[in-house]
Amino acid sequence: MNFNYYKRSVKLRSILLVRVLAFLFVIGCLGPLAVPASVKAQGSAPFPSGEGRIEGIAVSGIQRIEPATVVSYLSVRVGDPFDPERLDDSLKRLFATGLFADVSFDRNGNTLVIQVTENPIINRIIFDGNKRLDNEELSAEVQLRPRIVFTRAKVQADVQRMLDLYQRSGRFAAVIEPKVVQLPQNRVDLIFEISEGPKSKIRRINFIGNTAFSDKDLREQLATTEARWWRLFGSNDTYDPDRQAFDREQLRRFYFNNGYADFRVISATAELTPDREDFIVTFVVEEGEIYHFGTVDVESEIRDIDEGLFRVFLGMREGQLYNLDRITDTVDRLTNAAGVLGYAFVNVRPMPRKNRETRTLDITFRVLDAPRVYVERIAVHGNVRTRDEVVRREFRLVEGDAFNLSKMERSRQRIQSLGFFRESEVEQLPGSREDRLVLDVSLQEDATGELSLGAAFSSLENFIFEFSIRERNLLGRAQELRLNFSLSSLRQQIDVGFTEPRFLGRNISAGIDLFQINLEQSQFSSFQTTTTGISFRLGLPIAERAVLALRYSIRRDLVDIGNIDPNRTSRFIRDQLGDNITSLFGYSLIYDSLNHPLRPTRGQRAVFSQDLAGLGGDIFYLRTRLDYDKFVPLIWGFYGRLGAEGGYIRGLGQDIRINDRFFLGGPKVRGFDTAGLGPAAVLLDDDGNPIAGLRPDFIGGEAFYQGTAELFLPLGEAAREMGVQASLYLDAASLFELSNDFDFEGEAVFGDTAEPRVSVGLGVAWESPFGPFRIDFAKILKSQPFDDTKSFQFNVGTSF
Numbered sequence: 001m002n003f004n005y006y007k008r009s010v011k012l013r014s015i016l017l018v019r020v021l022a023f024l025f026v027i028g029c030l031g032p033l034a035v036p037a038s039v040k041a042q043g044s045a046p047f048p049s050g051e052g053r054i055e056g057i058a059v060s061g062i063q064r065i066e067p068a069t070v071v072s073y074l075s076v077r078v079g080d081p082f083d084p085e086r087l088d089d090s091l092k093r094l095f096a097t098g099l100f101a102d103v104s105f106d107r108n109g110n111t112l113v114i115q116v117t118e119n120p121i122i123n124r125i126i127f128d129g130n131k132r133l134d135n136e137e138l139s140a141e142v143q144l145r146p147r148i149v150f151t152r153a154k155v156q157a158d159v160q161r162m163l164d165l166y167q168r169s170g171r172f173a174a175v176i177e178p179k180v181v182q183l184p185q186n187r188v189d190l191i192f193e194i195s196e197g198p199k200s201k202i203r204r205i206n207f208i209g210n211t212a213f214s215d216k217d218l219r220e221q222l223a224t225t226e227a228r229w230w231r232l233f234g235s236n237d238t239y240d241p242d243r244q245a246f247d248r249e250q251l252r253r254f255y256f257n258n259g260y261a262d263f264r265v266i267s268a269t270a271e272l273t274p275d276r277e278d279f280i281v282t283f284v285v286e287e288g289e290i291y292h293f294g295t296v297d298v299e300s301e302i303r304d305i306d307e308g309l310f311r312v313f314l315g316m317r318e319g320q321l322y323n324l325d326r327i328t329d330t331v332d333r334l335t336n337a338a339g340v341l342g343y344a345f346v347n348v349r350p351m352p353r354k355n356r357e358t359r360t361l362d363i364t365f366r367v368l369d370a371p372r373v374y375v376e377r378i379a380v381h382g383n384v385r386t387r388d389e390v391v392r393r394e395f396r397l398v399e400g401d402a403f404n405l406s407k408m409e410r411s412r413q414r415i416q417s418l419g420f421f422r423e424s425e426v427e428q429l430p431g432s433r434e435d436r437l438v439l440d441v442s443l444q445e446d447a448t449g450e451l452s453l454g455a456a457f458s459s460l461e462n463f464i465f466e467f468s469i470r471e472r473n474l475l476g477r478a479q480e481l482r483l484n485f486s487l488s489s490l491r492q493q494i495d496v497g498f499t500e501p502r503f504l505g506r507n508i509s510a511g512i513d514l515f516q517i518n519l520e521q522s523q524f525s526s527f528q529t530t531t532t533g534i535s536f537r538l539g540l541p542i543a544e545r546a547v548l549a550l551r552y553s554i555r556r557d558l559v560d561i562g563n564i565d566p567n568r569t570s571r572f573i574r575d576q577l578g579d580n581i582t583s584l585f586g587y588s589l590i591y592d593s594l595n596h597p598l599r600p601t602r603g604q605r606a607v608f609s610q611d612l613a614g615l616g617g618d619i620f621y622l623r624t625r626l627d628y629d630k631f632v633p634l635i636w637g638f639y640g641r642l643g644a645e646g647g648y649i650r651g652l653g654q655d656i657r658i659n660d661r662f663f664l665g666g667p668k669v670r671g672f673d674t675a676g677l678g679p680a681a682v683l684l685d686d687d688g689n690p691i692a693g694l695r696p697d698f699i700g701g702e703a704f705y706q707g708t709a710e711l712f713l714p715l716g717e718a719a720r721e722m723g724v725q726a727s728l729y730l731d732a733a734s735l736f737e738l739s740n741d742f743d744f745e746g747e748a749v750f751g752d753t754a755e756p757r758v759s760v761g762l763g764v765a766w767e768s769p770f771g772p773f774r775i776d777f778a779k780i781l782k783s784q785p786f787d788d789t790k791s792f793q794f795n796v797g798t799s800f
Contacts, residue, residue: 493516
């Protein structure tokens, strides 16, 4: 390291020390009688200890610092004697300030003369040679800054901090050399010359002392991995002391979960190879013996709760293999059980007793005494826009209620389900007394207004243009207002809707919708529909997770064939042309226990609905539908979905018109085009064969069913936050039943069967900033003649 301004001072001190030692050696040889009294006094201290007091203090050598500042650090003042001990303490105090490179004291009569050499001021700090870490990352680590006093100790400390940063990123061969460039006015440029070196990988992980499990089994438990050429994007093959500490805990947990209650990691070392490029990590373990659970019991100090109630929540029984996770899980179960009964701050302490002779471990879970807790206050913060009452009305607890953990968790889920907050946490804090608590609700608001104008392309609807404006939290009252306009090759739609979640101040939601939809069916059938109407909605909660939804709509439906040649259209469709008025009343029973409204991983949702047409208007029918989905978390981050849906429509004294029938296909049934399965009307030639080159007209059905089994793949937390999902799926569905008499000359119906159509495949979905995006690759396992299959489908910017 190049510190030029230190050289002169160090050199002068060295010469002075050598001269003093030589002088003392000669005096010692001559004997005590040859030493003058004055020389003895000077040798015992750096200053004469004779009589006299300090009459003045003179400071020389200063450039930036005021003399009074130097004097303020001294242990002596004017009028004090020349005490060597106090002068020595003053010298140390001046060096401790870090302002001076050198300090010396002298005496001129009764004046104390202080000679100082100031440390320079840093003009700028330069990093040279760094490529893997940018200047911002390194600047965040160093403590020195421009216009700060330069000291050697601070430089060395900053070098060590940067080396630690490089080591955390796996570069243990990094070398940092500080250089100083002298500038006028006692300023310096500080340059850190950096040689980053190669990234140090984990070449090998060894285990010593393991007999029950192989090295391969133990390596699978570690977060650290051995470096291999195919691990291009991970960083777990670099050495990290914090990760090694985590690996020790992982080994301990693995053995404890497999019955080895005496297991311990004796040592965990990481040695650099001679070339300093790689590490060899070695774990020395002592496995011990296998244990089983002995007597398992619960002792409760809470007098109001019977111990027998707690025993229901024990997660192990006598004779089972010792497992640490079972103990931890049981502690959580007992804590939650006490929380449900109103004891928020209960402490459950497992008390194990090892029996080395029988290789068993008795364990007693002691539920320590705690007062029953009541909600003193609910504190809501972080809601800048959303009103407090919108959040508070989602709570299943109110101030003054006995605390209940399950109700608190349900309240948190309801707040999250509002969709207004990016994060919502409910924390239990102690209240003013030990039997009181404060529920602290911490919120981070998300954007609730949406304005989109865009174009996209879909394999189902071709080009799509869409404009929409939507506010889900109007004026912070949780009201929703939307305006949507979309245009594609299949659909032209405009609708306006408003929803009030607390109609007339009650727990009832109400809404109104105005809509006009032009649906072009020419891609799968020879007709088009135009629907114009208005609908009214009411939502009535009938249980904690159940809602009764009521609706009434009146609409006008127009069916025509547009520019399609009537001679190439089924007679069945031509008989459906015209317009009608439908007056419809319906209801839905909805049960929803999903843990997330958009990306659930557990829970279930069931919807049973019926619609009755005929309260006025021209159309009479009863339509029934059932929809069910269940999400189940699996192992290793996988989770599954089982879905089932079915429907049936029955005419009341009249046939079902084509626009009221069910149509089924992609993207709901993947592997099939839009409305690409079910009954299809086919025109025949004079020989009774389908006319070549003329596609069939799908005419819908009056009954359908669909089942889905889907396995979602673990892509990591980052992908989940971005809204990316990938899944393997199996779809099975059928659309069938025609109540209309179909006996037209030169036509026939195919596909009117309840036999399932089956497809399997891979799907990838992304909630992108530009709208939902989905790709599906499907293989058709079973289909019917004239089904319109499509093995590859993608959608961008439209709902699916």
